[in-house]
Amino acid sequence: MDTFLEPHGEPGVTEEEFRAFEEAFGVVLPEDMKDFYRKQNGGFFQEGRKYFVGDDEYELPLAEFHGLTRTFHPNILTIEHMLKWQQADGFLPKTLVPFCSDQSGDSYFIEAGGGSNHWVYYIFHEEYDEFLNSFLENPEDCRKAKSFTDFLEKIHVR
Secondary structure, X not given: OHHHEOOOOOOOOOHHHHHHHHXXXXXXXXXXXXXXXXXXXXXXXXXXXXXXXXXXXXXXXXXXXXXXXXXXXXXXXXXXXXXXXHHHHOOOOOOEEEEEEEXXXXXXXXXXXXXXXXXXXXXXXXXXXXXXXXXXXXXXXHEEEOOHHHHHHHOEEO
């Protein structure tokens, strides 16, 4: 299902990069996410097509998967960079890892606390505090996919 990304020629993520990232941030990335990133370290969605995850008429097209610790484009932040900001801000749980953004800069986050749940959440960047309140009260209302693989399977062209 990862044929929707433009190839960029950068190598995939190595096991050493995964280990260093997980150790630095105290997270455990799900194996299906690692499999994806071993093949290609992020990337833009193919030009000329608009990719979506849900069917909400107000949903914006996906823009990119962020690289883990190396960027594939100088104007795209890495997951590492975004997670440093997120942890410094303290609005979101430290185990929510951003990995994909839409065209407005809103992001998809995966639960990477080391347990068996790897829910994917969609969060408007202007509403981190509102998300946190909803997340604490009814986390199931904030979920977009039950796993990274489920997220990939939900990506479609509209």
